[in-house]
Structure formats: structure tokens, C-alpha cells
Amino acid sequence: MRLIRYSRPETWGWAPTEQLSKLREEIDRLFDAPFADISRMGEFFNGWAPPLDLTEDKDNLVATMEIPGLSKEHLDVTVHEGVLSISGERSESKQDKNAQAHRRERVYGRFHRSISLPKPVNSDSIKAVYRDGILTVTMPKTEEAKPRQIEVSVG
Amino acid sequence: MNIASKPETARTPAHSEEHYVVPSVDITETKDEFVLEADMPGVTKNTLEVLLEGSELTIVGRRPAPKTREYLHRESNPAAFRRSFVLDPMIDAGRVTAQIDNGVLCVRLPKADEIKPRRISVTD
DSSP states (O other): OOSSOOOOGGGGGGOHHHHHHHHHHHHHHHHHOHHHHHHTTHHHHHSOOOOEEEEEOSSEEEEEEEOTTOOGGGEEEEEETTEEEEEEEEOOOOOOTTOEEEEEOSOOEEEEEEEEOSSOBOGGGOEEEEETTEEEEEEEBOGGGSOOOOOOOOO | OOOEEOOHHHHSOTTOOOOEEOOOEEEEEOSSEEEEEEEOTTOOGGGEEEEEETTEEEEEEOOOOOOSOEEEEOOOOOSEEEEEEEOOTTBOGGGOEEEEETTEEEEEEEBOGGGSOOOOOOOO
16 A cells, blocks of 8 residues: 555644655656556555565575565465465554554555466575565575586587 | 655755665654654665754665676665655754664654653642
């Protein structure tokens, strides 16, 4: 729910221009990163859809996901039949009961994302590391999936 | 009484070629302080700047340049995070603290003592 943010009616008073600048920010955002924002349309239907990248080097497929503020106990990573699934939950930080919210833009709750892996991976040696709010899943490719240099001999 | 987010134009100098991502923030207020939390995944203590100039608070978080790998699928935006806020005058700028943990920046902005509500005992 990114394009239309809920604001408490009593906070409208302090700046009509604030609402306009928010709209402007959203428009800027769309132009700055069209791909990222179209992918975020999923949030309208599925709740929270943290951005997911998949990269490849010679030996590994590497998936990274931006999910700040989780604890690793709340993360679940599985690879099954060539599909990587990442799910988890972000709960709100404990606040004083009398705290008054002025702005709530951050998303909380459960998320679940899956991506098909384009190459076979060795599921026994997958490593997942959560650091600085980014989950990195390193999946070694199977020997068959790695590029191989074939030497050409003179016949 | 609030912390207002500054519009985009005011915080990006015209000569700047750099693009920024606006981080999502939560701002809450208690009796003693304001707490600002911002999602800045990939930013560490060393790549984070929290600037306080007069009544303006600016947070800038840079992320390490991604390794040169071939992208098969990409949704993330590698640009640095940046956002400015105009602080409420009741905030005691001298006691503002910031820390970043698991990609979430938490800035604590205590209210000045003289502003806090104080119960005055009534004497005879």
C-alpha cells in the first residue's frame, strides 16, 4: 500500500502542502525506478512484497532481498523443486502505549515471495545470511549447470 | 507540533546529479521524545550520515556498490537513501541520538525539559 497512505485526519491540519509533496515524491519515485515500482504493485494484492534480486556468477545463483528490521528467527528460506521461497514476518517494535503516531509509512506483517531458479542448484550446500537488513541466499550451481571450457585439440 | 518531511525540491540541490531513494519512516511521539524510524536496508553505521542543521534533520545512507554479477531479476534500487525533516521547535537538538540496527535507523529526539508537561502542586 504505497501510493495511497493512510493519514490520521487530525494530522492533515499541519500541511496541505505536505500531501502534495508526498504525491510528488511518489511521482518522482515512479520515474526514478520504473521497474522497481511496477514490481511493488504486488503490495496492493499481497501485503508486503520486499524487493528481490537474483544474480548469477560462475559458481552460484545469489538471491538478495531487502527486509530491514527482522530477526533471523522470523525468516524462512526453502528451495524445493527449483523454486526458492522466502517468507517471514516483521512485527512492530514495542512502543509506549501512550505513543502517538505521526507517520506510518513502514510496512509490517507477513510476506512470502518465491522465484523459479533458472538453473539447477545443489540444495545441500545453500547458505543464507541475514545482515544489515538484507538476506543473501547463495546457491551453488550443480556441476552440470556450470559453464565448461572445452579444449579444442587439433585432429 | 510535529516533524514534517521536507519536499523533494528543497532537499535535492539543483546541481546534484545523484539520485536518491526516499526511505519509509515511522514517527511517533511520547511524553518525553519523538522517535523516527527509517528503513535503510544495506546501510551500516559507517555509511550513514545524520545531519542536524538548525531545525533541519537530514538522513543519508549509502549502500555498498553491488558486486559485478549478472542480474537475472532485479527489483532493488541501488541509489543512496536521503530524506530531510523539519524538526519541532520543542526538540532538544543537543540530546539527539541515532543508531542503526539490521537496516533500520532509529533517531531519538528528546523534548527539551522546559517543554515537558509538569504537574504543579497546588499549595494552600
